[in-house]
Amino acid sequence: DAGVIQSPRHEVTEMGQEVTLRCKPISGHNSLFWYRQTMMRGLELLIYFNNNVPIDDSGMPEDRFSAKMPNASFSTLKIQPSEPRDSAVYFCASSPDRAIKSPLHFGNGTRLTVT
Amino acid sequence: DQQVKQNSPSLSVQEGRISILNCDYTNSMFDYFLWYKKYPAEGPTFLISISSIKDKNEDGRFTVFLNKSAKHLSLHIVPSQPGDSAVYFCAAGDYNNNDMRFGAGTRLTVKP
Numbered sequence: 001d002a003g004v005i006q007s008p009r010h011e012v013t014e015m016g017q018e019v020t021l022r023c024k025p026i027s028g029h030n031s032l033f034w035y036r037q038t039m040m041r042g043l044e045l046l047i048y049f050n051n052n053v054p055i056d057d058s059g060m061p062e063d064r065f066s067a068k069m070p071n072a073s074f075s076t077l078k079i080q081p082s083e084p085r086d087s088a089v090y091f092c093a094s095s096p097d098r099a100i101k102s103p104l105h106f107g108n109g110t111r112l113t114v115t
Numbered sequence: 116d117q118q119v120k121q122n123s124p125s126l127s128v129q130e131g132r133i134s135i136l137n138c139d140y141t142n143s144m145f146d147y148f149l150w151y152k153k154y155p156a157e158g159p160t161f162l163i164s165i166s167s168i169k170d171k172n173e174d175g176r177f178t179v180f181l182n183k184s185a186k187h188l189s190l191h192i193v194p195s196q197p198g199d200s201a202v203y204f205c206a207a208g209d210y211n212n213n214d215m216r217f218g219a220g221t222r223l224t225v226k227p
Contacts, residue, residue, distance in 0.1 A: 056213075056214055
């Protein structure tokens, strides 16, 4: 099993540009989560999907952020336009069941730098 | 709104001694708690968990204690090893919801 795969590993972009982060969850997992890690707030839950349907996006900081899961094997997190304060490590995680019952499997993250 | 708090950003202990990492939560609906460990340039990995019906869960050198009345849990590592040096995240969830809330993490350094 390849685990949760995120791409790119690193992204450097200029303020105002569109950024798209990608995630391939573990096959068979029906829950997918996007988290953001910052020094100040640690791991923040941005949004999670269950069976490809967004369940809770209350953690998405602004309308500039959007996430999609068009099928069970792919999800994207888009920031448009990006700002320097969006610089962080973004993690995708998946779970075979409800996260409360099955621990999350995290990808290695995408380090985003917005200049 | 930080529902899960780890107030110590860092902890340093000597190899062979006990490491105690602490975590507090504010949401009384949380009924399941986990600890994750994170090495640099990697995602967090699951370490140990406890449900609210228990007050202790042990797995080898790792023990998690839960004090529901104080809304506090702790992770004990004994004996600590240099390979335990990592960032430890506390996480909590509510069975009726599928989201997991994480603390800010504590960086543990175990000195040889």
